[in-house]
Amino acid sequence: MTALLEVQGLGKRFGGLQAIADLTLSIAEREIVGLIGPNGAGKSTAFDLINGVRAPDRGRVMLRGEDITGMAPYAVVRRGMARTHQIVQPLATMSVLENCIVGACFGRDDLSLRHAEDVAREVAGFLGLTERLGEPAGQLTIAGKKRLELARALCARPSLLLLDEVLAGLNPTEVQRMIGVIREIRDRGVAILMIEHLMQAIMGLSDRIVVLSSGRMLAEGTPAKVAANPAVIEAYLGDASLAAKLHARQ
Amino acid sequence: MIRALRRPTLWLIVAVTLAFVLLPLRGNDVALREGLLLAAVYVILATNLNLMIGYAGYVNFGNVVFFGLGGYTCVWLVNSHAWPLVAAALLAGALVSLVAFLFGLGILKLRGAYFALATIGVNEGVKAFVANFAPWGGSAGIYLSIEAYQPLGGPARGLWIIYFLMVLVMGLSLLASYGIKNAKFGLGLRAIGQNEDAAMVLGVPTRRYKALIYSASAFLPAVAGALFFFKSAFIAPDDAFDLALSTEAIVAVMLGGQGTLVGPAVGAVFYEELRSTLLTAQAFSHFQLVIAGALLLLIVQFVPGGLMGWIYRRWPRMRRILE
Numbered sequence: 222m223t224a225l226l227e228v229q230g231l232g233k234r235f236g237g238l239q240a241i242a243d244l245t246l247s248i249a250e251r252e253i254v255g256l257i258g259p260n261g262a263g264k265s266t267a268f269d270l271i272n273g274v275r276a277p278d279r280g281r282v283m284l285r286g287e288d289i290t291g292m293a294p295y296a297v298v299r300r301g302m303a304r305t306h307q308i309v310q311p312l313a314t315m316s317v318l319e320n321c322i323v324g325a326c327f328g329r330d331d332l333s334l335r336h337a338e339d340v341a342r343e344v345a346g347f348l349g350l351t352e353r354l355g356e357p358a359g360q361l362t363i364a365g366k367k368r369l370e371l372a373r374a375l376c377a378r379p380s381l382l383l384l385d386e387v388l389a390g391l392n393p394t395e396v397q398r399m400i401g402v403i404r405e406i407r408d409r410g411v412a413i414l415m416i417e418h419l420m421q422a423i424m425g426l427s428d429r430i431v432v433l434s435s436g437r438m439l440a441e442g443t444p445a446k447v448a449a450n451p452a453v454i455e456a457y458l459g460d461a462s463l464a465a466k467l468h469a470r471q
Numbered sequence: 472m473i474r475a476l477r478r479p480t481l482w483l484i485v486a487v488t489l490a491f492v493l494l495p496l497r498g499n500d501v502a503l504r505e506g507l508l509l510a511a512v513y514v515i516l517a518t519n520l521n522l523m524i525g526y527a528g529y530v531n532f533g534n535v536v537f538f539g540l541g542g543y544t545c546v547w548l549v550n551s552h553a554w555p556l557v558a559a560a561l562l563a564g565a566l567v568s569l570v571a572f573l574f575g576l577g578i579l580k581l582r583g584a585y586f587a588l589a590t591i592g593v594n595e596g597v598k599a600f601v602a603n604f605a606p607w608g609g610s611a612g613i614y615l616s617i618e619a620y621q622p623l624g625g626p627a628r629g630l631w632i633i634y635f636l637m638v639l640v641m642g643l644s645l646l647a648s649y650g651i652k653n654a655k656f657g658l659g660l661r662a663i664g665q666n667e668d669a670a671m672v673l674g675v676p677t678r679r680y681k682a683l684i685y686s687a688s689a690f691l692p693a694v695a696g697a698l699f700f701f702k703s704a705f706i707a708p709d710d711a712f713d714l715a716l717s718t719e720a721i722v723a724v725m726l727g728g729q730g731t732l733v734g735p736a737v738g739a740v741f742y743e744e745l746r747s748t749l750l751t752a753q754a755f756s757h758f759q760l761v762i763a764g765a766l767l768l769l770i771v772q773f774v775p776g777g778l779m780g781w782i783y784r785r786w787p788r789m790r791r792i793l794e
Contacts, residue, residue, distance in 0.1 A: 272672065274671075274672065293671065293676075294672045295671055295674045295676045295677065296676075298672070298673065298674035299674060303674075310672075311669075312661070312666055312669060312670070313665060313666070314665065315661060315662070315665060322658065323658060323659070323670070323673050323674075324673050324674070326655050326658065327673055327674030327676075328673075334655050334658065373673055374673075377673070377674060
């Protein structure tokens with residue numbers, strides 16, 4: 222079986238900083254893969270390289286066997302990969318509905334305005350935004366904006382969704398709700414690659430975890446395996462002996 | 472299409488255009504016609520500029536370059552190649568659109584103030600080129616002989632024909648603005664205007680859309696320039712590429728409400744009225760430009776949505792009826 226997404230040897234350098242070095246990973250259909258790592262590890266940059274916001278210096282990105290390396294983000298969306306932003310990017314004076322329609326009519330199916338509106342309403346309903354449809358997107362609460370990010374991306378009807386910290390800034394109730402939403406999205410047949418700092422959430426959600434540190438892949442595996450990896454603990458805690466001790470205690 | 476016929480906006484556009492046709496015809500009022508012709512020119516410039524400023528969020532400061540180039544192309548075709556007016560005006564529009572598309576590919580990578588500066592550069596560059604371009608008369612410009620009016624049935628009749636054509640171009644500008652705003656293209660443009668990076672990630676083909684709208688916003692102003700300078704029977708670089716006219720178009724857009732359909736037209740007519748009143752004042756020459764500058768400052772500072780933006784905020788129902 223060919224993987225849905227295949228990333229091979231991806232590299233990107235900003236001046237003297239090797240932001241991403243030799244990143245290789247693959248995602249199967251309906252899989253949830255967590256991408257974790259300390260601040261500045263290059264997680265968001267990895268997303269930028271995968272969905273075409275930036276062109277990588279080396280390496281390849283394949284979606285369903287098609288080489289999409291360096292393709293513009295709008296071309297990538299058409300092929301079925303959508304993403305959300307860590308820092309929410311609402312089209313602020315446009316209504317919530319219009320934001321969703323943009324996502325739907327420029328998404329994978331290239332829908333007409335009228336069909337896009339149907340999809341937008343349905344997806345907004347799924348994310349509990351129905352009551353806010355007429356409001357300018359800029360007036361939503363932070364939780365609302367996060368949900369809108371997700372709604373717009375879903376409106377594109379992607380087969381792969383890149384989620385960049387959709388749980389950050391939410392209160393515990395909202396987090397629980399969002400986790401339910403993410404599971405449901407996967408159950409509807411969408412594969413997910415997600416960046417998250419909330420360890421409990423991502424360990425619970427992910428089928429597999431990829432750990433990045435200083436642009437390099439540190440570990441990969443099931444959540445339990447990754448959590449027990451001394452190198453991972455060291456990357457987070459910055460202390461090898463403490464990491465070893467913790468590991469020994471487990 | 473049938474659904475569109477039920478929209479009041481469409482009928483409003485038709486009604487305004489008809490009013491422009493009928494008002495001066497009653498009593499053969501030539502003075503009123505001349506006033507309305509200028510108003511139509513401002514409406515055309517402002518409405519097309521709004522496609523860039525109001526929809527796509529790109530401030531085209533050198534928008535007058537389309538008007539001037541359209542004028543030059545047409546006057547030259549009529550003068551040197553004896554083309555009929557309408558054909559010359561249409562070809563002028565098409566050529567200027569093409570030139571705009573090519574310029575657009577270059578300067579639309581810039582954003583914000585840099586883009587605005589680049590558009591001034593385009594205007595000044597074209598002006599300098601034309602001033603040194605011998606086939607177009609260099610800095611002396613081109614004069615049309617009275618003969619040019621012969622195919623239109625002499626000057627008296629010809630001036631009416633030009634006026635009707637200008638009103639037609641105005642009507643088409645409003646229709647185009649309406650059509651674009653309510654189409655997928657318009658939605659994509661507004662997304663670009665709000666947040667270009669987000670729009671791109673949402674799937675809006677930003678590069679293509681920006682180049683297309685820059686090119687489209689050049690077509691009708693170029694045709695208007697063709698008619699305008701044919702009517703003047705004279706064109707020279709300083710008149711054709713006058714940045715003051717660019718600025719006035721921006722004032723009209725901001726005054727009426729950028730991003731709204733009817734705003735720029737309302738702003739244009741209002742500004743033209745103000746301008747013609749101030750022009751006849753003896754104390755100052757070009758006093759209207761002082762007022763225009765002050766107006767622009769006040770609008771940007773206190774009513775960034777302009778007149779229609781303000782009205783729509785107070786009465787949101789109006790937006791659904793008029794846009």
